[in-house]
Amino acid sequence: MKCEVISIGDELLIGQTINTNASWIGEQINILGFTISHCLVISDLKNDIINALDQAYKRSDIIIITGGLGPTNDDITKHTLTEYFNTYLELDIEIEKNIIDYFTNRNLPILQSNRDQALIPKSCQVLPNSRGSASGMWFEKNGVVFISLPGVPYEMKGIMNDHVFSRLLALKGDENIIINKTIRTHGMGESFLAEVIKSWEKKLANENIKLAYLPSPGIVKLRLSIIGKDRKSSEEKLNSYILKLKKLIPEQIYGYDTDTMEGVVSNLLKEKKHTLSTAESCTGGNISKMITSISGSSSFFNGSVVTYTNKSKSQLLDVNDQVIEKHGAVSQQVVEQMAKNVRLKFDSDYGISTSGIAGPTGGTADKPVGTVWIAVASEEKVISKKLNLGYNRERNIHVSSLSVLNLLRLELIKN
């Protein structure tokens, strides 16, 4: 079935807001097994909206419209749809009650324009919005479905999850089901990974499983999509292939679907009741920032020292001056001392550290930009590793952070 997305709003056209709604809807709809053929952005202008609906109606089965459902005068989507479907607005008592509750619970005054959001086109089915006052609407015209949703991403996603996905799957009727699973890997480039898993990949085709490589800095995601008649047996088949993959690249797979490296490491630390502190040079606080972005991280994260100068490495982390002098700040000796000492300073179970040349300047023939040392220290031992990254500062910081967290992850699952 063919699907298209129409996003309404000037702020999208002039680049004030990036159209993440269309990307998110496209991704989800694709996962459900629909084909997305067009995504259009237009103004809040009646004629442009009607022309876009006409065009979409001619070529698609499902049309998802976002935006223009707010309470102000420039929001005209609902009125335009009412006219387009030759219907009229009627007060929906239940929606009105929800809107009044929504505002009362938040101690906000209710304006007439908010109450008017309970006026719903007679011919549509309401898709209730538990996160705001603009209802979603589901229209049908000669078998073509039009779904109108608010433009606020949080509200749009709520209605999609609560009501739209299940209805779309039902629409597909007796067609096959599709199950997707994303495997997240770190530590092997796309082409190298492809080489290592070649024979495994070859077998997928016979099983109606599709594989997509989705590379981003430091991460290659492998998305598997299985097409089958029955959910349970398809899931079992998919899982058996994931198990086989795990044997091929045991150190690289750090999570699935929406997992993040910092989330996976945090869960392991919580589970094993271990604490962590970090000593960062070239990553400049990025690792600490990643970990503390997780709510509740204070239960296992003691803190960090960012030592951006040689002096601070010795003053704050007791790294031996002579060792810095002899081997340089970007060296195995220094990064290991940093990890050991930051563990002791914060009384943590684990200490991790980074020292490198993030670039774009600061490289030498001996240690070019992108040379990074990382280390993980526990009570028993210190392990360290040298990375040879590229010339992009932001990317080097990001990949170094992922790498040392992965090194820690591998230690945590061993113990």
Added chain:
Amino acid sequence: MKCEVISIGDELLIGQTINTNASWIGEQINILGFTISHCLVISDLKNDIINALDQAYKRSDIIIITGGLGPTNDDITKHTLTEYFNTYLELDIEIEKNIIDYFTNRNLPILQSNRDQALIPKSCQVLPNSRGSASGMWFEKNGVVFISLPGVPYEMKGIMNDHVFSRLLALKGDENIIINKTIRTHGMGESFLAEVIKSWEKKLANENIKLAYLPSPGIVKLRLSIIGKDRKSSEEKLNSYILKLKKLIPEQIYGYDTDTMEGVVSNLLKEKKHTLSTAESCTGGNISKMITSISGSSSFFNGSVVTYTNKSKSQLLDVNDQVIEKHGAVSQQVVEQMAKNVRLKFDSDYGISTSGIAGPTGGTADKPVGTVWIAVASEEKVISKKLNLGYNRERNIHVSSLSVLNLLRLELIKN
């Protein structure tokens, strides 16, 4: 003049890549004074491309097409345009030479498919690409302009800057010129700011100056657009209004156009040859990360201590245990000690600090989620400030970081 953008590529439709090209083009084109009416995303399918070109031709003056110019078989934009404009491909010797140089300089092998990128539709004008091997193309049909550009953002932006903007301005001919200037403010919400600058704003209309409020967490950008006949006098008029605004909100304006808070603070530190260190609790390393994202920050940034526990505040920053006990970690007393001590620990000219409840949990009746103390210490004094933010963790971390950097900025420009 009406403009629209057509982006070609499956990766955009299925949400694998977010369409930042369309946002960037929309923003730039709007600044130049063109109206953007439609942005469309479609597949690499010949019929879809031709239909989209037909539609766009009927309603727009300028059509900017991105994507589908790569050397592989799924890139069909050039061939489709050749057919659409009823022309043929011809080898462009100069482009061929550029492509050979491009690959030779990078020590890369040249495939036939790369050489074929020098085959250019006869009826177009070439827009040379100094950043890659796919040329931009400029077609005209009965006064309507079609511009085809590569989908790689870096290459697309290069061609736009090098060739397209100047040609588009020339197209507008004797129409007025437009100059835009964005003023970046921090520390005052949108509605409060609007109230404070009301009388100034009123005068703008008489001068043909438009004002747009562009709010984002912790920042309100004010975009001024002046329409006039002459560049010099228009710029002078705009600057005189900016000077007047500066008198109304002297503490809030931290920069212009693409300035960032961390960039502005870094430049001030470099200029005045002052050094900085940071002590972060609730911001968890975010401030340090912001500063070290700037290449060359090691010349003024000594480092940071992230003290995420009470114990680490006393162990690493010598914050008095009894003071923590008596006033709590989120207090004026603690945040001031953190700033003073981190300055001394790192031998820096300035120390800045944060301590707060980022949320979503951890609040009390006394100190609800969003309560944050920030401080700036120099040799002479310590100043501190309490923020009352909201319930969103990410936003609280971001706004607290901006706030303490702005407090430092105000100190730096005083001294």
